[in-house]
Amino acid sequence: MRRSSVKEYVEAIRGRYRKADRVEKGRMLKEFTEVTGYHRKSAIRLLRVANVGQRGSGGVGGSRPDM
Numbered sequence: 618m619r620r621s622s623v624k625e626y627v628e629a630i631r632g633r634y635r636k637a638d639r640v641e642k643g644r645m646l647k648e649f650t651e652v653t654g655y656h657r658k659s660a661i662r663l664l665r666v667a668n669v670g671q672r673g674s675g676g677v678g679g680s681r682p683d684m
Contacts, residue, residue, distance in 0.1 A: 618654065
């Protein structure tokens, strides 16, 4: 599956994933990993984030208060 296709797929199911209960999320993750070939943890990260291009820096290079 091409990267652009994965992005479209993520956008299509993200809303349902965020509203789903635990059992349904598991089913959705299983389907997603089978279709895309992504690992479960990667799928969870993609489906949980609000907007794909607007993630934080991950704690690397953050600013520190002056001492």
